[in-house]
Amino acid sequence: xxxxxxxxxxxxxxxxxxxxxxxxxxxxxxxxxxxxxxxxxxxxxxxxxxxxxxxxxxxxxxxxxxxxxxxxxxxxxxxxxxxxxxxxxxxxxxxxxxxxxxxxxxxxxxxxxxxxxxxxxxxxxxxxxxxxxxxxxxxx
Amino acid sequence: xxxxxxxxxxxxxxxxxxxxxxxxxxxxxxxxxxxxxxxxxxxxxxxxxxxxxxxxxxxxxxxxxxxxxxxxxxxxxxxxxxxxxxxxxxxxxxxxxxxxxxxxxxxxxxxxxxxxxxxxxxxxxxxxxxxxxxxxxxxxxxxxxxxxxxxxxxxxxxxxxxxxxxxxxxxxxxxxxxxxxxxxxxxxxxxxxxxxxxxxxxxxxxxxxxxxxxxxxxxxxxxxxxxxxxxxxxxxxxxxxxxxxxxxxxxxxxxxxxxxxxxxxxxxxxxxxxxxxxxxxxxxxxxxxxxxxxxxxxxxxxxxxxxxxxxxxxxxxxxxxxxxxxxxxxxxxxxxxxxxxxxxxxxxxxxxxxxxxxxxxxxxxxxxxxxxxxxxxxxxxxxxxxxxxxxxxxxxxxxxxxxxxxxxxxxxxxxxxxxxxxxxxxxxxxxxxxxxxxxxxxxxxxxxxxxxxxxxxxxxxxxxxxxxxxxxxxxxxxxxxxxxxxxxxxxx
Numbered sequence: 172x173x174x175x176x177x178x179x180x181x182x183x184x185x186x187x188x189x190x191x192x193x194x195x196x197x198x199x200x201x202x203x204x205x206x207x208x209x210x211x212x213x214x215x216x217x218x219x220x221x222x223x224x225x226x227x228x229x230x231x232x233x234x235x236x237x238x239x240x241x242x243x244x245x246x247x248x249x250x251x252x253x254x255x256x257x258x259x260x261x262x263x264x265x266x267x268x269x270x271x272x273x274x275x276x277x278x279x280x281x282x283x284x285x286x287x288x289x290x291x292x293x294x295x296x297x298x299x300x301x302x303x304x305x306x307x308x309x310x311x
Numbered sequence: 312x313x314x315x316x317x318x319x320x321x322x323x324x325x326x327x328x329x330x331x332x333x334x335x336x337x338x339x340x341x342x343x344x345x346x347x348x349x350x351x352x353x354x355x356x357x358x359x360x361x362x363x364x365x366x367x368x369x370x371x372x373x374x375x376x377x378x379x380x381x382x383x384x385x386x387x388x389x390x391x392x393x394x395x396x397x398x399x400x401x402x403x404x405x406x407x408x409x410x411x412x413x414x415x416x417x418x419x420x421x422x423x424x425x426x427x428x429x430x431x432x433x434x435x436x437x438x439x440x441x442x443x444x445x446x447x448x449x450x451x452x453x454x455x456x457x458x459x460x461x462x463x464x465x466x467x468x469x470x471x472x473x474x475x476x477x478x479x480x481x482x483x484x485x486x487x488x489x490x491x492x493x494x495x496x497x498x499x500x501x502x503x504x505x506x507x508x509x510x511x512x513x514x515x516x517x518x519x520x521x522x523x524x525x526x527x528x529x530x531x532x533x534x535x536x537x538x539x540x541x542x543x544x545x546x547x548x549x550x551x552x553x554x555x556x557x558x559x560x561x562x563x564x565x566x567x568x569x570x571x572x573x574x575x576x577x578x579x580x581x582x583x584x585x586x587x588x589x590x591x592x593x594x595x596x597x598x599x600x601x602x603x604x605x606x607x608x609x610x611x612x613x614x615x616x617x618x619x620x621x622x623x624x625x626x627x628x629x630x631x632x633x634x635x636x637x638x639x640x641x642x643x644x645x646x647x648x649x650x651x652x653x654x655x656x657x658x659x660x661x662x663x664x665x666x667x668x669x670x671x672x673x674x675x676x677x678x679x680x681x682x683x684x685x686x687x688x689x690x691x692x693x694x695x696x697x698x699x700x701x702x703x704x705x706x707x708x709x710x711x712x713x714x715x716x717x718x719x720x721x722x723x724x725x726x727x728x729x730x731x732x733x734x735x736x737x738x739x740x741x742x743x744x745x746x747x748x749x750x751x752x753x754x755x756x757x758x759x760x761x762x763x764x765x766x767x768x769x770x771x772x773x774x775x776x777x778x779x780x781x782x783x784x785x786x787x788x789x790x791x792x793x794x795x796x797x798x799x800x801x802x803x
Contacts, residue, residue, distance in 0.1 A: 243333065246329035246333050249326075249328070250326065250329045250330065253325055257326065260318070265370065265371055265372065265374045266315070266370075266372055267372060268374035270374060
């Protein structure tokens with residue numbers, strides 16, 4: 172635990188962090204109806220983890236989200252995005268042509284955008300966390 | 312599946328890059344990177360075949376029709392460049408294993424190969440894409456990953472070199488983005504074919520002039536055209552050997568392609584040449600580049616740096632040929648680009664062999680290398696002849712066409728510089744040969760007499776390039792023939 176963080180800071184963060192994470196998920200999954208999307212959601216989610224690491228110490232954050240796992244998430248997001256593209260190709264469409272994913276035109280576009288935005292969110296969030304970890308380790 | 316080739320060319324390396332992160336074993340990551348490079352090469356060859364059979368291929372990403380959607384457009388010019396990049400990638404990766412093992416810590420190897428695959432994705436994407444903004448995005452993908460790759464060099468100077476490149480490269484990319492942004496503001500489109508249709512109507516607009524200027528400065532930085540070449544020598548000298556091989560044969564070449572694509576296709580070439588006087592910018596700068604960079608190369612003690620300066624001079628030849636503004640000049644530039652990728656890639660590969668065995672590429676350490684690494688040094692001599700432009704080598708063909716294009720345009724100064732540059736090349740190549748064959752090592756111990764030839768896995772690709780340098784000196788049906796078709800399409 173970071174010895175410099177005060178009791179008030181710790182307790183407030185205990186309340187705030189779940190809310191921030193929930194908001195990140197809202198921005199992620201509601202991106203097609205309101206402002207937001209994968210990039211913003213990833214950044215907000217990473218902000219929650221970074222806040223946790225700042226207040227409770229990086230080591231504690233890394234116990235929950237080890238650097239290795241973060242690295243896998245970085246790769247997984249891109250793979251999901253490109254994987255959707257490859258899936259559409261295998262289903263007979265062009266790269267990232269969502270229309271072949273489902274029967275209805277709108278549902279298909281919806282699903283495609285949902286999946287690639289999820290990929291964006293995962294990679295962006297993981298990259299933000301990885302940058303924070305690296306800088307913090309470097310400063311020690 | 313053939314219809315998907317333009318997308319697969321970019322998608323396969325793109326999807327393998329994150330997959331490479333998941334593979335933690337260095338050897339497996341190398342195997343994946345090599346396999347992907349070879350697959351890309353096969354796809355590039357299939358595209359060459361498709362383009363020669365059926366003409367321009369257009370692939371609509373996401374099923375959205377251009378100009379609204381992003382279009383991948385493979386014409387002769389793209390297919391030509393794709394072949395060069397993918398072939399270089401395959402040869403580099405086949406040879407890379409030992410060298411990477413020595414220069415890159417094993418725990419970072421999979422990340423290294425992942426960055427390499429991203430760089431390959433970016434370079435192939437720039438060539439395949441027919442959308443100005445998409446080209447910028449791929450330019451950034453390839454640049455950002457090459458900064459990382461250069462920074463992984465074995466000594467700390469690699470970091471400053473990568474930082475220098477990062478700053479200069481980012482300025483260049485920003486200028487290109489501003490240029491593309493202004494074009495978008497003027498025309499409301501980003502598709503290159505669509506832009507080409509719309510630009511003649513607004514040619515008097517001052518915004519268009521600004522866009523042209525920004526694009527010229529940005530692309531010149533990426534090409535490393537004199538005087539914007541300062542990032543290149545350090546980056547090439549301190550990068551991991553294999554990355555130098557790869558980048559020297561691809562990165563600046565792809566930037567030359569961007570120059571052609573933007574100023575001979577996006578801007579109709581009559582407008583670039585007659586109204587914006589592209590030739591008047593390119594010719595003097597190229598002439599200075601050839602002379603000064605060749606001159607500076609003579610005084611370099613680090614051979615990788617020497618060859619890097621030589622690259623700046625060679626880039627000068629390409630831009631000189633393009634700046635002549637005739638179809639023949641541009642064809643000469645393309646042939647030069649092709650042949651130089653083979654020759655310089657080979658020379659840097661030979662330096663990778665030397666670095667692997669001797670641990671240094673300083674000139675004084677070359678003493679006696681002719682006896683210790685006979686095959687590598689013989690390759691250096693033969694490739695050096697190609698660089699100078701001795702008849703029967705690929706280098707001769709390319710210099711000959713640049714020379715005849717210059718004379719045809721009545722540009723005698725350019726013609727003299729082309730020949731003069733070759734003489735300067737003789738001087739620095741001779742310095743390497745002199746040290747390798749006619750000097751005895753200072754500490755003539757028994758140990759420094761042992762034969763230390765590079766592993767076969769590196770020698771075979773090296774000699775493949777040597778063979779290429781002679782083959783394309785005699786049979787120019789692909790290098791010249793395909794380039795002529797490509798350029799004639801630009802000049803209508």
